[in-house]
Amino acid sequence: MLSMKDIEITFNEGTLDEKKALQGINLDMEKGDFVTVIGSNGAGKSTLMNMVSGSLKPDIGTVKINDKNVTMLPEYKRSQFIGRVFQDPMAGTAPTMTIEENLAMAYARNKKRTLKVGVSKKRKALFKEHLETLHLGLENRLNAKVGLLSGGERQALSLLMATFTEPNILLLDEHTAALDPSRAELITNLTGEVVEQFDLTTVMVTHNMQQALDLGNRLIMMDKGQIILEVSGQEKQQLTIEKLLHEFQRIRGKQMENDRAILG
Amino acid sequence: MSGILISSFSAVESGIIYALMALGVYLSFRILDFPDLTVDGSFVTGGAVAAISIVNGVPPVLATFYAVIAGFIAGVVTGILNTKGKINPLLSGILMMIALYSINLRIMGKPNVALLNEPTIFNQLEGFWASLGIDSFLNSILTDLGADTVPGTWVVLIIMVIITLIIKFITDYFLKTEVGLALRATGDNEKMIKSFSANTDILTIIGLGISNALVALSGAFIAQAGGFTDVSMGIGMIVIGLASVIIGEALFGTKNIARTTLAVIGGAIVYRLVLTFALKVNFLDTSDTKLITAVIVILALVTPKLVATQKEAKRIRRKRAMLASGKES
Numbered sequence: 001m002l003s004m005k006d007i008e009i010t011f012n013e014g015t016l017d018e019k020k021a022l023q024g025i026n027l028d029m030e031k032g033d034f035v036t037v038i039g040s041n042g043a044g045k046s047t048l049m050n051m052v053s054g055s056l057k058p059d060i061g062t063v064k065i066n067d068k069n070v071t072m073l074p075e076y077k078r079s080q081f082i083g084r085v086f087q088d089p090m091a092g093t094a095p096t097m098t099i100e101e102n103l104a105m106a107y108a109r110n111k112k113r114t115l116k117v118g119v120s121k122k123r124k125a126l127f128k129e130h131l132e133t134l135h136l137g138l139e140n141r142l143n144a145k146v147g148l149l150s151g152g153e154r155q156a157l158s159l160l161m162a163t164f165t166e167p168n169i170l171l172l173d174e175h176t177a178a179l180d181p182s183r184a185e186l187i188t189n190l191t192g193e194v195v196e197q198f199d200l201t202t203v204m205v206t207h208n209m210q211q212a213l214d215l216g217n218r219l220i221m222m223d224k225g226q227i228i229l230e231v232s233g234q235e236k237q238q239l240t241i242e243k244l245l246h247e248f249q250r251i252r253g254k255q256m257e258n259d260r261a262i263l264g
Numbered sequence: 265m266s267g268i269l270i271s272s273f274s275a276v277e278s279g280i281i282y283a284l285m286a287l288g289v290y291l292s293f294r295i296l297d298f299p300d301l302t303v304d305g306s307f308v309t310g311g312a313v314a315a316i317s318i319v320n321g322v323p324p325v326l327a328t329f330y331a332v333i334a335g336f337i338a339g340v341v342t343g344i345l346n347t348k349g350k351i352n353p354l355l356s357g358i359l360m361m362i363a364l365y366s367i368n369l370r371i372m373g374k375p376n377v378a379l380l381n382e383p384t385i386f387n388q389l390e391g392f393w394a395s396l397g398i399d400s401f402l403n404s405i406l407t408d409l410g411a412d413t414v415p416g417t418w419v420v421l422i423i424m425v426i427i428t429l430i431i432k433f434i435t436d437y438f439l440k441t442e443v444g445l446a447l448r449a450t451g452d453n454e455k456m457i458k459s460f461s462a463n464t465d466i467l468t469i470i471g472l473g474i475s476n477a478l479v480a481l482s483g484a485f486i487a488q489a490g491g492f493t494d495v496s497m498g499i500g501m502i503v504i505g506l507a508s509v510i511i512g513e514a515l516f517g518t519k520n521i522a523r524t525t526l527a528v529i530g531g532a533i534v535y536r537l538v539l540t541f542a543l544k545v546n547f548l549d550t551s552d553t554k555l556i557t558a559v560i561v562i563l564a565l566v567t568p569k570l571v572a573t574q575k576e577a578k579r580i581r582r583k584r585a586m587l588a589s590g591k592e593s
Binding site (some may be wrong): 053075076077078079080082084086090091092093094095096097101104105106108109110113114115116117118119161162 | 437438440441442443444445446448449452453455456457458459460461462463464
């Protein structure tokens with residue numbers, strides 16, 4: 001469903017600030033795969049997400065969605081296949097527009113936009129139905145401006161908007177990081193439900209190791225623009241935070257030894 | 265007394281024509297969040313194209329249509345400068361405005377074109393209008409109400425009310441369509457609408473095109489109602505547009521799109537009325553128009569905030585007083 005092959009991105013190439021943001025990234029995802037991505041700041045997680053979404057183009061390598069080469073497809077075209085939820089709850093919705101208008105825009109993601117009314121009666125019923133699954137009472141506030149909603153409500157709406165049109169790929173970019181623990185848990189649970197409901201192929205970046213363990217059937221750990229650890233299936237289910245940290249230190253430690261050997 | 269009636273009448277009359285320009289400014293400034301200074305140029309472009317076409321024998325309706333197309337193109341170019349040339353919105357507009365000054369001179373071939381004894385949309389309808397007898401009917405009402413002089417003709421006012429309302433309703437509808445929603449989101453949260461597969465570059469370009477088409481339409485009507493186009497008649501037009509939008513929003517509210525577009529039209533009329541009455545003050549004359557405009561905009565911007573602060577302070581004072589008296593008893 002989503003495949004990345006030999007991806008490389010370098011920022012500020014040829015200058016003192018040169019940074020290899022991604023190097024030798026290979027990842028193949030089947031339909032319904034849910035990959036959680038962890039790694040420290042600057043590991044390349046966000047670059048990976050931006051590269052899949054199309055806001056960044058790889059220097060080398062190819063990205064395929066559904067066996068279609070989308071490497072050079074601009075972001076707005078690629079987003080026909082991709083639903084995305086950002087870290088900032090303000091980022092995924094238009095604040096001065098109403099809940100139903102926001103949903104209508106999301107509804108048009110994989111269709112051609114026309115000069116027909118965006119919020120028709122029929123769609124209104126559909127939006128209501130979907131909003132009910134959030135259990136936040138938003139179905140009774142279709143005409144409320146989204147800017148009046150709380151951060152948690154906005155993020156739940158963003159999640160719904162990104163998923164209810166059943167995108168080929170769902171990208172979640174630390175989408176619970178800006179919320180308080182109880183709201184974060186709510187969104188985490190909703191995420192699990194909605195991904196299962198639509199059998200979505202999902203990539204989720206998170207700083208929360210527990211969340212990375214609870215959600216998804218695969219886990220990758222990134223460091224310095226590389227994938228340094230891949231766990232899936234049975235093995236992932238038995239993973240704990242301690243094991244992950246231990247593994248991280250084992251790999252990083254080895255690398256540091258290697259570095260020392262080279263420098264020494 | 266009668267002087268005031270007549271000058272109020274002509275203020276409302278030109279206000280309703282300028283309302284189309286204000287709707288254009290509302291589209292760029294509020295909907296797209298794009299402070300588009302092209303307006304100063306495209307307003308004249310509209311007047312210039314309409315006037316020169318009419319002088320050369322084009323029927324007024326068609327000439328007005330040409331003006332709309334010219335304004336649309338001007339807006340599209342500003343949009344391309346911004347989205348494809350990556351030039352900052354303010355600068356894109358300024359560049360287009362200054363370029364249009366020369367282009368407008370080229371279109372007209374001289375600094376102004378008069379439409380004396382030429383057909384216009386308004387005088388073409390005058391004969392038909394007179395046969396309806398609406399003028400004498402409305403004027404008799406005014407006379408009954410005690411007016412001693414009455415407006416010469418109502419044709420401009422009535423036609424413009426109809427046209428402006430039609431355009432208002434089309435705008436309201438358009439902003440609710442799928443494309444319209446995406447256009448609004450482009451000004452509200454560009455990152456978001458991009459992630460829902462909308463081409464924000466094209467939307468910005470089209471939005472600015474429509475905005476300047478309305479501005480040019482307004483220019484074309486002003487030229488035909490006033491009987492001339494002058495290359496400098498667009499100076500400060502963007503500020504007048506902003507004044508109309510801001511006054512309208514402050515006075516009539518912004519509950520939803522339909523309400524806001526109506527408010528903008530109201531704002532354009534109120535602005536003309538305020539300006540007319542300000543010019544009646546003895547020590548002010550027509551050369552002070554721009555200064556008065558600036559003062560009106562400043563007042564329209566500052567007053568609502570002052571009022572809100574006052575209200576809030578009053579609310580808190582009352583709350584504290586209530587708590588204090590509650591404790592005493």
